[in-house]
Amino acid sequence: MARVLVTGGAGFVGSNLVSKLIQENHEVTIIDDFSNGLSSNVNPAAILVNADLSEDSWLNQLTGQKFDALVHCAAQASNATSFKDPIRDMYANQLSTLRVVKFCEKESIRRLIFTSSMSVYGNPEKFPTLTSTLPKPETYYALHKATAESYLQLNSKLDWTIFRLYTTYGAGQNLANQEQGLVKIFLSYILKGEPVKVHGSGDRVRDIIHVSDVVDAIYLSLFNEKTYLKIYNLGTGLTITVKQLIARLYQEMGISEPPNVIYEPADIGDPDKTHADISDAIIDLGWAPKVDPEEGIVLTVSKYKTS
Numbered sequence: 001m002a003r004v005l006v007t008g009g010a011g012f013v014g015s016n017l018v019s020k021l022i023q024e025n026h027e028v029t030i031i032d033d034f035s036n037g038l039s040s041n042v043n044p045a046a047i048l049v050n051a052d053l054s055e056d057s058w059l060n061q062l063t064g065q066k067f068d069a070l071v072h073c074a075a076q077a078s079n080a081t082s083f084k085d086p087i088r089d090m091y092a093n094q095l096s097t098l099r100v101v102k103f104c105e106k107e108s109i110r111r112l113i114f115t116s117s118m119s120v121y122g123n124p125e126k127f128p129t130l131t132s133t134l135p136k137p138e139t140y141y142a143l144h145k146a147t148a149e150s151y152l153q154l155n156s157k158l159d160w161t162i163f164r165l166y167t168t169y170g171a172g173q174n175l176a177n178q179e180q181g182l183v184k185i186f187l188s189y190i191l192k193g194e195p196v197k198v199h200g201s202g203d204r205v206r207d208i209i210h211v212s213d214v215v216d217a218i219y220l221s222l223f224n225e226k227t228y229l230k231i232y233n234l235g236t237g238l239t240i241t242v243k244q245l246i247a248r249l250y251q252e253m254g255i256s257e258p259p260n261v262i263y264e265p266a267d268i269g270d271p272d273k274t275h276a277d278i279s280d281a282i283i284d285l286g287w288a289p290k291v292d293p294e295e296g297i298v299l300t301v302s303k304y305k306t307s
Contacts, residue, residue: 017218032050046049099129109160110159113161113221121164121271164231164236169184170211175188175191204273220285232285
């Protein structure tokens with residue numbers, strides 16, 4: 001049994017990871033400020049610390065707790081939102097990560113896993129995109145994530161691993177937030193019986209990955225020395241267009257009429273195509289995505305229809 005600290009443990013990826021860790025009999029502490037996390041996502045078997053990571057109050061609360069690993073999932077995760085308040089985004093993604101790194105130093109926590117984003121690549125030219133591709137951020141969110149990655153890489157005392165998540169979807173997302181999470185955004189409109197608002201072309205291509213596959217990869221890396229000081233893409237290596245995705249959501253919701261879609265101008269920095277090279281994760285983790293987009297959409301819609 002390990003003692004694991006999970007930041008953003010009431011959020012989407014974080015809460016699903018917490019459930020996996022507890023299922024595997026690990027002791028988990030959560031930090032979350034509920035800026036986007038949900039109280040319903042908090043696992044009752046976990047210890048909860050309600051705190052803003054960009055502030056320093058939580059550092060004293062957790063001093064001397066002796067964690068074996070820290071998984072940093074907390075983030076402001078919307079490119080569009082980052083333009084509305086770049087300073088808040090910097091605090092949420094950059095300063096918070098620096099405080100996490102310094103906490104690991106202070107408490108002698110060597111193992112640190114960080115969930116970054118494929119957004120750091122900007123609008124890549126080669127596909128599938130390798131992790132060796134130089135970051136070229138085109139949004140404040142991407143810039144702050146790329147800087148946060150550097151905080152880990154510059155620290156010689158950490159056994160870090162960085163996962164660049166592609167479009168992640170599944171149960172546990174905040175439906176009220178319609179600026180983050182492509183699949184969830186579209187589904188939230190459909191569930192309310194409203195036209196789906198799409199920022200950009202329906203021909204854009206996306207590599208989407210179910211949250212269960214993301215969690216499996218993170219869990220397999222927890223104390224896997226092969227993954228130390230490495231960066232991995234987490235996608236399926238498969239692609240779907242925005243139009244196809246919306247059509248499948250309507251179909252799975254049992255709505256037979258043509259999708260009701262309003263196309264609006266694209267968000268700044270939104271790439272035309274994402275497609276992950278996941279070969280490194282497959283080799284080092286013995287991992288492969290188990291849920292393809294077709295199955296994942298079925299699972300996700302069924303979960304939200306019954307909740």
